[in-house]
Amino acid sequence: xxxxxxxxxxxxxxxxxxxxxxxxxxxxxxxxxxxxxxxxxxxxxxxxxxxxxxxxxxxxxxxxxxxxxxxxxxxxxxxxxxxxxxxxxxxxxxxxxxxxxxxxxxxxxxxxxxxxxxxxxxxxxxxxxxxxxxxxxxxxxxxxxxxxxxxxxxxxxxxxxxxxxxxxxxxxxxxxxxxxxxxxxxxxxxxxxxxxxxxxxxxxxxxxxxxxxxxxxxxxxxxxxxxxxxxxxxxxxxxxxxxxxxxxxxxxxxxxxxxxxxxxxxxxxxxxxxxxxxxxxxxxxxxxxxxxxxxxxxxxxxxxxxxxxxxxxxxxxxxxxxxxxxxxxxxxxxxxxxxxxxxxxxxxxxxxxxxxxxxxxxxxxxxxxxxxxxxxxxxxxxxxxxxxxxxxxxxxxxxxxxxxxxxxxxxxxxxxxxxxxxxxxxxxxxxxxxxxxxxxxxxxxxxxxxxxxxxxxxxxxxxxxxxxxxxxxxxxxxxxxxxxxxxxxxxxxxxxxxxxxxxxxxxxxxxxxxxxxxxxxxxxxxxxxxxxxxxxxxxxxxxxxxxxxxxxxxxxxxxxxxxxxxxxxxxxxxxxxxxxxxxxxxxxxxxxxxxxxxxxxxxxxxxxx
Amino acid sequence: xxxxxxxxxxxxxxxxxxxxxxxxxxxxxxxxxxxxxxxxxxxxxxxxxxxxxxxxxxxxxxxxxxxxxxxxxxxxxxxxxxxxxxxxxxxxxxxxxxxxxxxxxxxxxxxxxxxxxxxxxxxxxxxxxxxxxxxxxxxxxxxxxxxxxxxxxxxxxxxxxxxxxxxxxxxxxxxxxxxxxxxxxxxxxxxxxxxxxxxxxxxxxxxxxxxxxxxxxxxxxxxxxxxxxxxxxxxxxxxxxxxxxxxxxxxxxxxxxxxxxxxxxxxxxxxxxxxxxxxxxxxxxxxxxxxxxxxxxxxxxxxxxxxxxxxxxxxxxxxxxxxxxxxxxxxxxxxxxxxxxxxxxxxxxxxxxxxxxxxxxxxxxxxxxxxxxxxxxxxxxxxxxxx
Numbered sequence: 003x004x005x006x007x008x009x010x011x012x013x014x015x016x017x018x019x020x021x022x023x024x025x026x027x028x029x030x031x032x033x034x035x036x037x038x039x040x041x042x043x044x045x046x047x048x049x050x051x052x053x054x055x056x057x058x059x060x061x062x063x064x065x066x067x068x069x070x071x072x073x074x075x076x077x078x079x080x081x082x083x084x085x086x087x088x089x090x091x092x093x094x095x096x097x098x099x100x101x102x103x104x105x106x107x108x109x110x111x112x113x114x115x116x117x118x119x120x121x122x123x124x125x126x127x128x129x130x131x132x133x134x135x136x137x138x139x140x141x142x143x144x145x146x147x148x149x150x151x152x153x154x155x156x157x158x159x160x161x162x163x164x165x166x167x168x169x170x171x172x173x174x175x176x177x178x179x180x181x182x183x184x185x186x187x188x189x190x191x192x193x194x195x196x197x198x199x200x201x202x203x204x205x206x207x208x209x210x211x212x213x214x215x216x217x218x219x220x221x222x223x224x225x226x227x228x229x230x231x232x233x234x235x236x237x238x239x240x241x242x243x244x245x246x247x248x249x250x251x252x253x254x255x256x257x258x259x260x261x262x263x264x265x266x267x268x269x270x271x272x273x274x275x276x277x278x279x280x281x282x283x284x285x286x287x288x289x290x291x292x293x294x295x296x297x298x299x300x301x302x303x304x305x306x307x308x309x310x311x312x313x314x315x316x317x318x319x320x321x322x323x324x325x326x327x328x329x330x331x332x333x334x335x336x337x338x339x340x341x342x343x344x345x346x347x348x349x350x351x352x353x354x355x356x357x358x359x360x361x362x363x364x365x366x367x368x369x370x371x372x373x374x375x376x377x378x379x380x381x382x383x384x385x386x387x388x389x390x391x392x393x394x395x396x397x398x399x400x401x402x403x404x405x406x407x408x409x410x411x412x413x414x415x416x417x418x419x420x421x422x423x424x425x426x427x428x429x430x431x432x433x434x435x436x437x438x439x440x441x442x443x444x445x446x447x448x449x450x451x452x453x454x455x456x457x458x459x460x461x462x463x464x465x466x467x468x469x470x471x472x473x474x475x476x477x478x479x480x481x482x483x484x485x486x487x488x489x490x491x492x493x494x495x496x497x498x499x500x501x502x503x504x505x506x507x508x509x510x511x512x513x514x515x516x517x518x519x520x521x522x523x524x525x526x527x528x529x530x531x532x533x534x535x536x537x538x539x540x541x542x543x544x545x546x547x548x549x550x551x552x553x554x555x556x557x558x559x560x561x562x563x564x565x566x567x568x569x570x571x572x573x574x575x576x577x578x579x580x581x582x583x584x585x586x587x588x589x590x591x592x593x594x595x596x597x598x599x600x601x602x603x604x605x606x607x608x609x610x611x
Numbered sequence: 612x613x614x615x616x617x618x619x620x621x622x623x624x625x626x627x628x629x630x631x632x633x634x635x636x637x638x639x640x641x642x643x644x645x646x647x648x649x650x651x652x653x654x655x656x657x658x659x660x661x662x663x664x665x666x667x668x669x670x671x672x673x674x675x676x677x678x679x680x681x682x683x684x685x686x687x688x689x690x691x692x693x694x695x696x697x698x699x700x701x702x703x704x705x706x707x708x709x710x711x712x713x714x715x716x717x718x719x720x721x722x723x724x725x726x727x728x729x730x731x732x733x734x735x736x737x738x739x740x741x742x743x744x745x746x747x748x749x750x751x752x753x754x755x756x757x758x759x760x761x762x763x764x765x766x767x768x769x770x771x772x773x774x775x776x777x778x779x780x781x782x783x784x785x786x787x788x789x790x791x792x793x794x795x796x797x798x799x800x801x802x803x804x805x806x807x808x809x810x811x812x813x814x815x816x817x818x819x820x821x822x823x824x825x826x827x828x829x830x831x832x833x834x835x836x837x838x839x840x841x842x843x844x845x846x847x848x849x850x851x852x853x854x855x856x857x858x859x860x861x862x863x864x865x866x867x868x869x870x871x872x873x874x875x876x877x878x879x880x881x882x883x884x885x886x887x888x889x890x891x892x893x894x895x896x897x898x899x900x901x902x903x904x905x906x907x908x909x910x911x912x913x914x915x916x917x918x919x920x921x922x923x924x925x926x927x928x929x930x931x932x933x934x935x936x937x938x939x940x941x942x943x944x945x946x947x948x949x950x951x952x953x954x955x956x957x958x959x960x961x962x963x964x965x966x967x968x969x970x971x972x973x974x975x976x977x978x979x980x981x982x983x984x985x986x987x988x989x990x991x992x993x994x995x996x997x998x
Contacts, residue, residue, distance in 0.1 A: 536970065536972065536989055536993075536996075558843065558989065558992065559843055559844050559847035559848075559988060559989075560820070560843040560844070560850065560988045560989070561843070561988070561989045561990070562867065562987065562988060562989065563822070563990070563991055569623060569889060569891055569897035569898065569899060569904075570897045571899070571904065571942070571943060572897070572904055572906070572929060572931075574939075574942055574943075575931070575935060575938050575939050575942060578938055578942055578991075578994065578995065578998065579938065581991070581995055582998055593966070
């Protein structure tokens with residue numbers, strides 16, 4: 003056990019691509035934990051997906067023994083945090099496991115939206131913030147200006163800000179020294195009942211769930227009976243380890259210490275991020291503050307391309323859920339797509355990650371319906387059935403009640419922070435106003451860089467908002483946002499009808515002013531994607547019974563093998579059999595046959611054409 | 612399984628030589644190989660002898676109890692390629708050999724396919740003498756630029772002279788082939804071609820939609836983007852036009868692509884469409900006997916070598932199972948104006964039949980299913996629905 007005054011728990015917080023993982027890599031080398039030969043880039047990112055995308059999806063913790071310039075031996079616990087707005091709750095829990103944070107800023111790009119958002123989380127968590135400029139080796143680096151931006155943000159002296167190149171290692175030793183100097187040692191009492199914060203949990207197919215903890219009070223030992231205070235699960239601690247950088251068993255974790263335990267926990271849902279572990283024999287009177295149930299914000303239907311894959315999809319989702327408690331799913335049926343699941347995600351990136359993992363780890367081709375948010379629908383009292391609740395939660399547009407029954411629809415909104423070079427203010431304002439945004443604040447961080455604050459409907463930013471922002475600001479714009487509750491909006495459901503039958507998978511809830519545009523776009527897109535049938539296929543967009551857009555796929559007029567050469571019947575029969583096989587892979591919507599690819603293309607996110 | 616008794620029995624002989632290859636053609640034929648003609652004639656004769664001697668048991672399905680004797684044949688069809696590229700005496704000799712080795716009905720239809728530029732009166736006299744009763748002439752179009760686009764090189768009026776030559780030689784049962792929907796073809800071009808064909812007074816007309824086939828010059832050009840594919844809507848319109856014009860000239864549509872005066876329908880092709888039996892002899896020829904299908908070697912050299920060595924020329928065979936036979940009956944039978952016997956394509960889904968009938972594509976009685984003329988335009992799609 004390490005003396006408490008020799009422990010320093012810290013996180014590195016940064017905007018994406020500002021060099022967080024590279025700095026962590028250098029620290030592992032400098033403290034001698036990882037030799038130069040065994041070093042690989044982004045050492046702490048375990049999933050292939052993380053390394054490929056250059057983002058950290060799950061938090062990590064590594065214990066680094068460090069002999070400081072003062073001759074003292076310290077233990078530095080680096081708690082890595084996820085790097086995306088979808089995971090801000092996980093970020094806040096990881097920060098709660100720390101006393102300090104290294105705020106890393108790219109000396110060329112300067113302060114970005116996530117820099118600020120993460121800084122606020124760190125300040126909220128009461129952390130000592132150590133600002134560090136990175137990438138000073140880049141020709142485009144402008145350390146003095148960026149240091150001024152940071153000083154303006156944090157208060158304090160720009161000259162005091164450390165400058166490093168995580169890539170070359172230059173300046174990194176000074177960062178370790180400053181962590182020892184400035185980050186407070188943990189508080190906490192060894193004699194108090196056990197309270198340990200779960201800041202991450204990871205499923206491992208051999209050992210069950212690995213639960214990462216930061217002990218606040220008391221001690222954890224192997225064989226001890228523990229209880230998870232939010233979920234109520236009781237377990238016996240099996241293995242207790244620190245990561246340095248490979249797991250090393252330990253006999254005890256005391257106040258301020260960081261490590262992980264295993265305890266025959268079968269799924270991560272039973273060891274939720276933010277929950278408090280206490281001792282079964284001597285439980286703490288109250289859990290650590292700040293626990294929250296994971297709340298999905300973005301929803302989408304996942305349907306197997308081949309309906310025979312449904313049981314496999316269920317198994318795959320079950321397995322992913324073992325691993326990721328923040329993602330939810332329940333079975334649903336679509337008239338158009340058959341049996342599938344309505345899944346809830348923290349955000350769009352989270353949704354992409356899950357789809358990609360399903361594809362990569364389970365190899366199940368899927369149709370993913372366009373993402374949507376969860377609406378709160380207030381039913382008009384005179385129209386309400388006796389046994390019906392006054393407020394419905396709708397996370398599938400097809401479930402929205404008829405317009406005449408709805409009193410009000412409330413939609414989730416977010417407070418978005420956008421930082422851009424001042425040249426792009428106009429473009430950003432135009433983008434946000436087109437997305438029903440309300441400007442709440444505009445502030446010049448420097449004469450060249452502006453912070454804009456908008457309140458925006460979440461539904462407006464989950465579809466290609468970030469891509470648009472990036473393209474309209476030539477990549478300079480950065481975005482962060484946080485949920486800001488619900489707001490009433492004038493929303494309608496646009497249904498798409500093929501041959502007069504509504505196709506539930508294409509229904510969308512959109513603002514009344516945008517309904518026509520949406521309907522027109524879908525109808526045009528479908529006209530191009532649906533092959534000609536034996537009869538005319540009208541494609542209509544409708545609000546309730548009112549048609550707002552219409553196109554027709556004209557009937558196929560000829561489909562015939564005109565020449566039946568001599569006696570080669572075998573070849574013609576084989577051709578017919580092949581065509582029949584192709585027909586089997588079509589989805590039938592009423593009498594209309596739609597190739598699977600057309601569904602995928604029609605539902606693909608984005609506002610092309 | 613026995614062939615339906617009314618389906619007929621025929622002999623198909625293949626002649627795989629052409630002066631040059633047409634752009635759209637994916638049949639088994641070779642240009643610039645005339646040097647092989649004498650050997651091929653000898654091979655074909657040897658193969659006819661061999662097939663005749665082996666008897667029906669050799670071509671039927673394994674274990675079939677085919678009797679020892681050949682039945683009487685209703686038709687002989689010499690197709691190609693360009694059968695009229697063979698010296699008339701050789702072709703006549705082949706037909707005489709067939710008549711010696713097999714029993715032909717007194718009124719048997721004996722058809723020879725011809726390209727217009729390869730027909731003359733003397734030759735036709737020789738063929739008529741050898742029993743030819745019918746000539747099918749590949750006109751394709753009467754418009755120079757359409758012929759050019761198709762890769763045909765006969766003069767636009769060559770088919771007219773060929774028709775005359777046949778008549779002068781005493782062959783009156785004549786058919787002209789046309790192809791419609793070539794991208795180079797205008798509405799007026801099509802009208803001109805059909806009108807010209809009908810004005811000859813032939814008693815039979817075939818009109819095929821141009822089709823892009825992989826492995827043809829046209830297919831290659833479409834793939835490379837130097838030629839456009841035919842337009843379905845245009846072809847649908849052309850199909851309806853030729854039907855109307857042929858009807859007005861007294862030729863009724865009796866099959867998807869074929870029109871004829873009463874009793875001038877092709878007996879031989881009818882055997883294919885009704886699921887009858889026929890012997891297929893020659894390179895790449897297909898045959899069908901009592902439920903077994905087989906096909907001969909496609910390669911000229913291999914076919915010639917095998918036939919002259921007295922070896923089997925069969926390259927492959929199959930005995931389709933019940934489901935496959937049903938698919939074949941549906942596929943082929945629906946092409947006929949009179950349609951297909953419901954018994955032969957059972958089971959059919961009554962709901963689908965009703966839906967297709969309601970859509971005006973199909974007529975259904977208790978014992979027959981037949982396409983309407985709208986249905987004929989969509990024959991493949993309707994067949995797929997019923998499959």
